[in-house]
């Protein structure tokens with residue numbers, strides 16, 4: 028089977044250690060002969076750190092906006108390009124720290140129709156000292172954003188622990204576990220960690236699920252006009268500790284339309300969104316499939332370039348393995 032490029036999102040407040048972690052991951056990739064590509068998003072018009080990652084790193088930059096709002100379509104395009112031109116072993120998206128991971132997820136799933144990509148995780152880096160100071164204040168935009176980033180992560184790196192005492196560290200670890208009980212947490216100095224603790228083996232990281240922001244607030248609160256539709260479809264129930272998973276499945280060939288519709292009708296409520304491209308063997312046509320809160324929609328398409336048959340499901344703690352098996356049955360030639 029063709030290689031599916033794993034995609035990771037790196038988030039975290041300004042100065043928390045994102046670039047330090049990225050450099051560490053890139054060094055490890057070089058040492059082990061793996062190619063890691065990077066997509067950098069800077070809110071300003073100039074990228075000041077791209078050159079520091081090394082000229083051997085396939086890189087794309089999205090400048091002058093936040094991934095989650097103004098330049099979402101560009102993200103999908105750049106991801107597709109990086110995957111197509113460089114065939115990397117992984118792609119890391121370093122966000123400005125103000126992007127909301129759920130919207131980034133949306134762009135990644137969009138891109139997965141054109142290139143074989145799969146979002147595997149959202150990694151949040153937090154500055155222990157800064158976080159503790161904000162916790163002590165207990166309010167404010169920065170505090171809210173830090174908390175949201177941690178709640179949205181599937182992996183939390185509590186960095187700069189050299190700047191806090193042992194009791195403070197224990198307090199922060201307990202707090203993070205409370206904000207996001209499902210995320211893996213590692214405490215580090217200079218983001219010193221074992222890259223395999225993030226990559227895991229095979230697809231295990233994807234199966235841990237990707238957390239959603241705890242507050243579910245719909246606005247990007249960082250000084251530019253959010254796209255009016257950019258957030259309307261990805262928040263779901265804004266209850267506390269909502270956690271989502273994503274499942275990406277590349278269909279090996281055409282499927283039966285009736286069996287597919289039946290399967291869609293049987294999806295559990297925990298799957299609240301789906302999309303993809305399917306080819307039906309009985310009608311010999313291709314469709315763009317959209318699914319949201321039990322409503323599905325099929326749009327006949329005749330794509331010009333390469334478009335893969337793929338299904339992406341997004342939901343809240345849905346039975347991922349079971350759905351994967353169902354999809355495999357659906358895709359079996361005898362169906």
Ligand SMILES: Nc1nc2c(ncn2[C@@H]2O[C@H](COP(=O)(O)OP(=O)(O)OP(=O)(O)O)[C@@H](O)[C@H]2O)c(=O)[nH]1
Nearest residue numbers: 040041042043044045046047186187188216217218
């Ligand atoms: N004391 C201390 N400093 C650290 C640690 N990790 C990183 N730093 C320093 O913190 C500064 C910011 O680190 P970066 O990796 O650039 O942080 P960033 O999140 O990429 O920053 P932005 O690009 O501004 O968002 C650098 O000077 C690092 O050397 C740590 O564990 N302890």
